[in-house]
Amino acid sequence: MAPSDAKQVLFEAIALMGKAFASPRRLELLDLLAQAPRGVEEIAGASGQSTANTSQHLQALHAAGIVTRRREGTRVIYALAGDEALRLWLALRDASAARLAEVERAAHDYLGSDVETIGGEDLVERLASGEVVLIDVRPSREFAAGHIEGARSIPLAELERRLAELPTDREIVAYCRGPFCAYAHEAVRRLGDSGRKARRLEDGWPEWRLAHPSPQQT
Amino acid sequence: MAPSDAKQVLFEAIALMGKAFASPRRLELLDLLAQAPRGVEEIAGASGQSTANTSQHLQALHAAGIVTRRREGTRVIYALAGDEALRLWLALRDASAARLAEVERAAHDYLGSDVETIGGEDLVERLASGEVVLIDVRPSREFAAGHIEGARSIPLAELERRLAELPTDREIVAYCRGPFCAYAHEAVRRLGDSGRKARRLEDGWPEWRLAHPSPQQT
């Protein structure tokens, strides 16, 4: 093989991974998988596309080595392939947000009015001293797959009904999937309407996990 | 705008950046720009594609915010847009190498037989103590745009002719564009043939620069 051919092959191989990140649909699948592993139909439902199409996209991601696949009885469970894949996805997302004004605009349209946020270090301190209550407003399925230590699961859909469980004399911090996830924004707004002081955690669960590795993780 | 529409827009915006990394040709341009800023024709020549095509790809990269563009007289100089873009490219490349066996195989075909390497920290020590001579075997244009402190520029093409400049009683370390660049591999092989002890630095210039920020850089 001539050197220039070999070089082409090399870049083509790397582009395989790039292509995996080139489709909005696939990115949506990745975003879902960053929260919790799932079966194909579940993913298809959550992202609003046909099962067959979802399956194809998932296979593309698998071929690029970004997701893993395991059979569980009659279902096939897909999951993100390690922290490296997660890091890559987060890096792409953040780089987009930093560089493309459009992302910020689209995010703003989607998320609605800004709400007050709290940083990770602040949260750790206040959580330790009992000053705040931390709630995870993602679907309970995702809470079960992993959550910040000390958080209580109150999915957004149940928030109104379970408002009484939350104190009125302490600050409440809500988090969800990440900076572009609308759940925590909405939760903070509703808690504010109920007369409580509430803020949104800057990080979502995937970012938190990477930044605060638990002891039993490698 | 309905929420789901807004969400689509958001992922589409992020995919814009993903698409930038989806074409082997564009990756090759990125790889060149990671070494030094250049004009369009120069890039086209170095990557062996037509000028018009190169210009189009460069515009795609520009639209994604990965490269900057500035007019310099009659030429337009493209450059990588900040460390973030470089970091993203390196992360993608490394993730590919880690996950896709094909990349490794393609790299091996391209690079030829393995040569001994030396790590960054080792190099710093030995360089300080004068035990080794460090040479940069990239084209002089790229050396001029930035290089490791203490390195001497000996482009691969001139190596045979300038062999006499290099000592035979000290180890020689060669570096080039990065782990997938063949220059340093080839240089180490030739130096070995001339009876000298030589090794290849694991990092290339872009990796080194990110890992060893110079004081005047932000």
Next chain:
DNA sequence: CAAGCTATCAAATATTCTATTGAATAACGA
């Protein structure tokens, strides 16, 4: 071992990307 799930495959169509060509534009120097 048949029925019912879940996931994948295969083929056809629609859409989007890429490369090429030739013309148009912008800056420079005579």
Next chain:
DNA sequence: TCGTTATTCAATAGAATATTTGATAGCTTG
């Protein structure tokens, strides 16, 4: 102002990718 050089634009043909539909394969349960 008029060539010259460097870059970009516009149109098009060809290649690759996405989506849908309907058929198939693997596993589990009765």
